[in-house]
Amino acid sequence: MNENLLLNLERLRVKLLAFPSAEMSLFDKAKKKYMGLFNPEQVEFANDKPDVLMFLSGGSERIAIESVQEYRFYLILASKEGNSWASATEVVAWMNQHNIKSLLINADSPNAANIVEDFYHAKNGIKRLHGQRLGVVGNSSDWLVASSVSPFQLQTRMGIEQVDISWNDIVFDEVKQVAPDFTSLFGEAENKAELLESGKIYEGLASLIPFYRLNALSVECFPLVNKTGHTACLALAKLNFDSIPSACEADNCSAAGLMFASEVCQTIPWMANTIFVDGKKALFAHCTAPVNLLSSFKIDTHYETNKGQAVAGEVKADVVTIFRFDNALNRVFITLAKVTGRPKLKTACRTQLEVEISNSANSYFINNPFGNHHLILPGNRVEVLKLAAMLLRMEIVE
Numbered sequence: 001m002n003e004n005l006l007l008n009l010e011r012l013r014v015k016l017l018a019f020p021s022a023e024m025s026l027f028d029k030a031k032k033k034y035m036g037l038f039n040p041e042q043v044e045f046a047n048d049k050p051d052v053l054m055f056l057s058g059g060s061e062r063i064a065i066e067s068v069q070e071y072r073f074y075l076i077l078a079s080k081e082g083n084s085w086a087s088a089t090e091v092v093a094w095m096n097q098h099n100i101k102s103l104l105i106n107a108d109s110p111n112a113a114n115i116v117e118d119f120y121h122a123k124n125g126i127k128r129l130h131g132q133r134l135g136v137v138g139n140s141s142d143w144l145v146a147s148s149v150s151p152f153q154l155q156t157r158m159g160i161e162q163v164d165i166s167w168n169d170i171v172f173d174e175v176k177q178v179a180p181d182f183t184s185l186f187g188e189a190e191n192k193a194e195l196l197e198s199g200k201i202y203e204g205l206a207s208l209i210p211f212y213r214l215n216a217l218s219v220e221c222f223p224l225v226n227k228t229g230h231t232a233c234l235a236l237a238k239l240n241f242d243s244i245p246s247a248c249e250a251d252n253c254s255a256a257g258l259m260f261a262s263e264v265c266q267t268i269p270w271m272a273n274t275i276f277v278d279g280k281k282a283l284f285a286h287c288t289a290p291v292n293l294l295s296s297f298k299i300d301t302h303y304e305t306n307k308g309q310a311v312a313g314e315v316k317a318d319v320v321t322i323f324r325f326d327n328a329l330n331r332v333f334i335t336l337a338k339v340t341g342r343p344k345l346k347t348a349c350r351t352q353l354e355v356e357i358s359n360s361a362n363s364y365f366i367n368n369p370f371g372n373h374h375l376i377l378p379g380n381r382v383e384v385l386k387l388a389a390m391l392l393r394m395e396i397v398e
Contacts, residue, residue: 009124012043012075012116015050015067017087019059030056037077037113042120051075051123052116053091054107058083064091070099073391075119077107101390115383122388125264130159134255135212137165137205138220141249147371149253149327157329157392158256163212167223170208175200182238185291189299189309194230198309202235209244216259220250222304231308233288234299240268240290247271248288253327254373261323261377264388267293269323269375270315275348277365282337282357284322284376285349289313293378294351303349312350314342317378320355323385326370331395333370334385335361360398368397 016027031045034054043052053064055078064087068074074095078088088104095102105115140148151162178199189195201224208214217239221232232248239246245258245268254271262268270293272284287302287310297313323334341354353376357365389396 009042010127011041012051012120012123013046013049014038014043014052014054015046016054016056017060017064018056020063022057026056030054034107037107037116039117039120042117052077052119053088054078055084055088055091056082058087060084060087061090061094065094068095068100071393073101073103073393075116075387076102076104077112078104079107101393103387103390115387118384119387121266122264122384122391125260126388126391128263129259131161132159132215132259133161133163133213134216134218134252134259135163135165135208135214136218136250136252136255137170137208138167138223138250140251141220141222144249144251144371147251147253147327147373149256149325149329151252153329154252154256158260160256160259162252163214165208165212167220170204172200172204172228175203178203185238185241186234186299186309191299191309194309195234195299197228197230198234201230201232202238205232205235205239205246206242206244214244216245216247216255216262218247218250218252218255221248225302225305225307229307231287231302231305231310233302233308233310236288237291237311241292243268248286249373251373253325253371254375256329257323257325257375260325260388261375261381261385264384265377265381267377267381269377270351271373271375272351272353273349274365274369274372274374275352277357277362280356280359280362281340281354282361282365283343283348283352283354284374285345285352287311287349287351289315289351293317297351300350310350312344315339315351315353315376315378319380320353321377321379321381321385322355322357322361322374323377324370324374325394329392329394331370331397332385332389333364333374333397334382334389335364335398336380336382337361364397
């Protein structure tokens, strides 16, 4: 984790709750017992403005409700000792009646420490999103009829400012030199002249970052390839590799998801098309991917146009987390899937992944998908994504 990220991290504030006349020894005993639950670099005990409410006994309900604020989200810890769970249950019911979201977990669960740490990363990730700027180059592709988020929603729901940029503002022909780290990353490409053109596109897009003070990009790709015969696939793969969340097709909904995961999970996902869903099998594919998520890759042509260059890679993961937002940023779909194959179909985009999904995920994809593009993270990142979504007061669909 870099120094700038560490400087922006805030500790979680934990409030210990017990009946009003409880002696200090009860609190001291709890701190000692749950020492392993809280990382001292991530957590501090506090009486005001808590993020976490930890119930130690019954009779603490009034103190708890005086400590919380409407429209916020709280992590609640309790156990089977001293009527603490009973007290927490009453408070959760009161919170639900007063527009306050919460998650109640067992403080003695082996997974409790992981949930607290996930909450720490989720809270800080959401905080860092506020004030970020997303550059959208061109217009949302015509076929994204269900996926465009209004800039107002993007700003109010996630704190992200959209900056609209015309392709005319980028002059690729003026690029005189391509960074060596671009050509070395894709050095296996056989067509070196085409690699240079991809590099010019990378340099042109990368120049937008400091000029417009951007944190992320979403690029309308097809006008570029139709006009010049060259693609942005390698450029986007390199930008994501550079830790700049970069989406295709000027899809600002997916771009918001990339930015969200980048901050919350410290990983930029792979943005992919939903190619096919049949029973428990789902197939995803796209012509670009963050190359750091791939065990290996080759350079191929762009699938739809058979022009330019694209990434044909193999995602390195045994399980993946799949998610996406709806276009109002009110709901998020999150599911865990087992990797079952990395096919190389000629009738789909170049990087492909086959997974096994749950029955509920199948129902989502068949009956109520939020759109085509989905974001895929290696590993199980379900809990931290859920906690971040709860902080944003999103409805979670599984």
